[in-house]
Amino acid sequence: MPETYSLYFHIPFCRHRCAYCDFNTYAGQEASIPRYIQALCAEIRLIGECRGRLKVGTIFFGGGTPSLLTAAQFDEILQKIYLYFDVDSQAEISLEANPGTVSPGSLTDLRAAGFNRISYGVQSANPEELRMLERIHSYREVIDAFKWSRRAGFDNLNMDLIYGLPGQGLESWQTTVKLVTGLGPEHISAYALTLEHGTPFGRWAARGLLTIPDPDMAATQYEWTTELLDSLGYGLYEISNWCQPGHECRHNLQYWRNLEYLGLGAGAHGYADGCRYSNVLRIKSYIDRLSNSSDDDIKFPLSPAAVNQHRNTARENMQETMLTGLRLTREGISATGFQNRYGTGLTSAFGKEIEKLTAVGLLEWSGDCLRLTVRGRLIGNQVFLEFVN
Numbered sequence: 591m592p593e594t595y596s597l598y599f600h601i602p603f604c605r606h607r608c609a610y611c612d613f614n615t616y617a618g619q620e621a622s623i624p625r626y627i628q629a630l631c632a633e634i635r636l637i638g639e640c641r642g643r644l645k646v647g648t649i650f651f652g653g654g655t656p657s658l659l660t661a662a663q664f665d666e667i668l669q670k671i672y673l674y675f676d677v678d679s680q681a682e683i684s685l686e687a688n689p690g691t692v693s694p695g696s697l698t699d700l701r702a703a704g705f706n707r708i709s710y711g712v713q714s715a716n717p718e719e720l721r722m723l724e725r726i727h728s729y730r731e732v733i734d735a736f737k738w739s740r741r742a743g744f745d746n747l748n749m750d751l752i753y754g755l756p757g758q759g760l761e762s763w764q765t766t767v768k769l770v771t772g773l774g775p776e777h778i779s780a781y782a783l784t785l786e787h788g789t790p791f792g793r794w795a796a797r798g799l800l801t802i803p804d805p806d807m808a809a810t811q812y813e814w815t816t817e818l819l820d821s822l823g824y825g826l827y828e829i830s831n832w833c834q835p836g837h838e839c840r841h842n843l844q845y846w847r848n849l850e851y852l853g854l855g856a857g858a859h860g861y862a863d864g865c866r867y868s869n870v871l872r873i874k875s876y877i878d879r880l881s882n883s884s885d886d887d888i889k890f891p892l893s894p895a896a897v898n899q900h901r902n903t904a905r906e907n908m909q910e911t912m913l914t915g916l917r918l919t920r921e922g923i924s925a926t927g928f929q930n931r932y933g934t935g936l937t938s939a940f941g942k943e944i945e946k947l948t949a950v951g952l953l954e955w956s957g958d959c960l961r962l963t964v965r966g967r968l969i970g971n972q973v974f975l976e977f978v979n
């Protein structure tokens with residue numbers, strides 16, 4: 591059993607569904623928020639009681655738009671967490687927020703409730719791109735949210751950006767990155783847009799109504815970003831994440847190190863006791879499952895909301911460690927750590943794959959650590975595939 595768990599809470603409410611989004615989130619269902627919070631509190635109790643106050647190092651509220659909840663509602667959830675889990679006094683407690691949903695007062699209250707990190711969904715500073723993505727906020731609201739967060743006492747802020755947008759040239763992307771870095775957040779995430787099936791973007795692209803993003807432009811944007819951010823003191827520590835020294839997202843590091851976390855809420859995923867699981871997607875089904883449950887329904891880490899579970903084989907655990915650990919561009923995967931964890935050497939488990947990928951310059955050894963090369967980062971998904979066959 592690990593010493594410290596991470597907790598993820600999914601808040602599946604949004605004011606409007608952005609055109610590119612395929613997350614488990616729903617617009618126009620805010621009336622269900624109070625009942626959803628009751629269900630979430632019930633799930634916290636059921637899971638928390640199973641193992642007797644497990645130690646927790648990070649808590650993350652993601653979505654959806656968690657910032658649609660009030661600080662008082664978060665206070666209720668956090669009090670439940672503190673009651674049933676042993677939360678570290680230095681725990682990282684993060685909130686994903688849409689810049690169009692916060693105010694000076696709400697940020698002050700969120701800080702007082704215990705949050706110490708906010709991750710803002712900024713995506714772009716270009717008004718036309720924000721409109722195309724159907725974001726509900728303007729870049730002016732990003733600036734305000736940032737300023738108010740600082741005043742409220744938040745000294746750990748992330749800005750989420752998206753590059754490789756349809757028709758987006760290098761210059762527009764450069765303007766976004768320069769404006770955002772000008773604000774001085776501690777952490778920046780930048781992901782290339784993917785056109786997901788079932789989203790308006792996916793449908794428009796299939797019907798020829800949307801310019802398909804150019805992968806070469808996206809690669810150029812990524813390389814430029816890494817160079818600029820490096821010169822500004824933001825180190826790349828994961829393929830899509832940069833930070834000032836000491837501001838790595840501790841919650842996400844838990845995922846990338848393939849360590850255990852509990853997922854609570856509709857559609858949340860978790861990994862504990864060698865079991866990967868996910869909860870029912872729909873808000874109503876989630877609420878129903880938690881309100882009709884009894885303590886006998888629990889088999890850790892599964893609550894009554896769990897609808898999928900898979901017990902990993904030893905081989906699958908090792909494969910997942912490769913897939914997530916190689917995303918960590920500096921840290922990579924320690925051969926010693928791998929041996930201690932699995933009782934098998936890294937090269938015994940994946941000798942052929944490692945030899946092939948190092949020979950073509952996609953992986954490299956740095957002392958005890960295996961990691962992606964600069965070229966390997968650009969085609970990380972192809973590298974990862976080698977470890978799952």
Ligand code: SF4
Nearest residue numbers: 604607608611653654
């Ligand atoms: S705000 Fe985020 S979660 Fe909500 S629809 Fe937009 S991209 Fe999806």
